[in-house]
Amino acid sequence: MSRVSRKVLTGIAGVVLVTASAASFADRGQWLHYGGNDRSNTRYSELKQIKTSNVHKLKVAWMHSLGSLETQESTPLVVGDTMYVTTSTGPRYVFALDAKTGKTKWAHQPEMPNDYFATVCCGLDNRGVAYSNGKIFFGRLDAKLVALDANTGKKLWTTTVENYRNGHAITSPPLIVNNLVVTGIAGGEYGIRGFIAAYDQETGEEVWKTYTIPGPGEPGNETWKGDSWKTGAGSTWGVGSYDPKLNMIYWSTSNAGPWGGHTRSIDSSEFGDLTNKWTASQLAFDADTGAIKWGYQFTPNDVWDYDGINEAVLYDLKIGGRTVPALMHADRNGFFYVLNRATGELISADPFVTVNWATHIDLKTGRPVEAANNEKRPQLGKWARNVCPNLIGGKNWSPMAYNPDTGLVYLPAFNMCMDIANKEEEYTPGRFYLASEFNLDMSGASGDHLAEFMAWDPVKKEKAWVINEDLPFVSGAMTTAGGLVFYGNQHGMLKAVNAKTGKVLWEFDVGTGIIQSPMTYTVDGKQYLAVVAGRSKGPPSFFGKIGQRVVDASPEGGILVVFEL
């Protein structure tokens, strides 16, 4: 039963009969959190009925229309025999489905204002729900957090986390920690001040709220020029992880705002202490109080939109003969980081894609060593040319997976570069605030293919294998004890891959692009594979002709497809 706490199990007992011996099997067959069956975001399932030798026999068991045509980024949860899945656009729906047949148990349609579309930067997404103790929790694009009765769909409470008209939004599911439901916030392109906030699961009342950017008098506020910290972003639109033993919450932060760094630091690589903490950083929080326990900044004085929100994957790795409580993170800036999650100590940082904005990360200081003479750092009115990776990153939010059987991380990477320059711009609440101009219509340095799905060895610090993909926005990964990795692409092809070798064993065309990881579960002792599909719609607009190719690769859509042997 790995890291699932007793409290969570007690909550589930109302739905599934859990006995001491049956617990591990029933539990393994569920998918209780966004990133897998525990809160370490490994996206690893111990299920192995579907395995390398029979995966080619997969066939469709049932399908469900998501009723919305924007990008589909939800990871369904399975609790007992019920699947909970959200759709894009708000979400437009939260569905509870019979996980065996697809029959709808209930559907919740949030009542949303009709003007929030204008303050959401990058697609009308929603990445799913969290479950605890008979309740479903989800955030909305109008920056509200909602609790529903998991059995009936009845609304229990709604809390306004922030004002959406100033550019705040919630795109990812909250994190369940003890009696709390903890959410991040989006808005890094609107000059918000990032935070994570914890609410009581019973009442929706705020218990604590911690800003990622320190205020006046707090340590780190001196890393900002003047009042720029007020609009410095450091949003938290990704998902959190949790280590119950350390009682620490892990959340990482977005780009500094605006992208044009002359507004908030020194307009040069020689910016000294004006690093803009804690933007583009990994943070660890005390789960009871929200206090920041440690921080590590991936990209100080970020000017490339190397937004650091990618998920933290927690696993104890054997490195150099000792077992390290590791936190793995593949950053937009192109480096794969391994940190000690108890202390924040940097263990390794190595490029997993072509990187030229920095030569390396100095392991002593923890700081990147930037390319000489500001060659790759955009400045006010000065273009930096052919900067790799581009602002979509070496990897974006689509989640990676870690398989303890192979010791490999599976991740979707981009092979793209960019030109970028800073510009003057005034801050207006609720308006895009970038102070930047860029050209992303460029392929990368590693060939014509624009993306790679790769296996990365976090201990050897090298690629184990790679599958080239022609189009960017390859989906997240999911891996199983059946020796498999599953992922999809913007053509709508769902693939099963041998986790050791990278050999593609099975493919299925779901008809529209896939950007979120597939997931797996059991009902009545039988294993199923599920994927949501609906191609990306917002971010490709940034990419000119390359973006047009993504849009042309498949029609927009919204479908949940479930497979069985």
Add this chain to the structure above:
Amino acid sequence: MYGGILAVKPFSGLFTPAVVLAAGLFVLPLAASAADAELVNPYAGREDIVEEGGSLLNQYCSHCHGPWAVQGERPRDLRRLNLRYGDYAMSTFYTTVQNGRPPKGMPPWKGILEDDIVWKIYTFLQSVQVED
């Protein structure tokens, strides 16, 4: 709906009171035919403004409408303004930039983007219009 917005908000700039009245009484295309007669792009035909206008579009609009107006989603393709709106292209552009179409994701830019910037962007867009 947009006519209603025009009627209740105090208006300045290039719209005459007659246009405001028309916009309040009729749906957009009817109002627009009057507006097109009143609106003047001070940079019309100025090739020397095209690149600057494109750069401004890249800064303020490209996250939805694509760099140099190149992207793949048909409903927000600004290279199809003339094809779609014909004689009403200029007024539809100007009115939409001013008032936005919030339910479709277009924020209102009135009071944020000066007319000078708006017309430079329009001048660029006129250089990239497609035939079909």
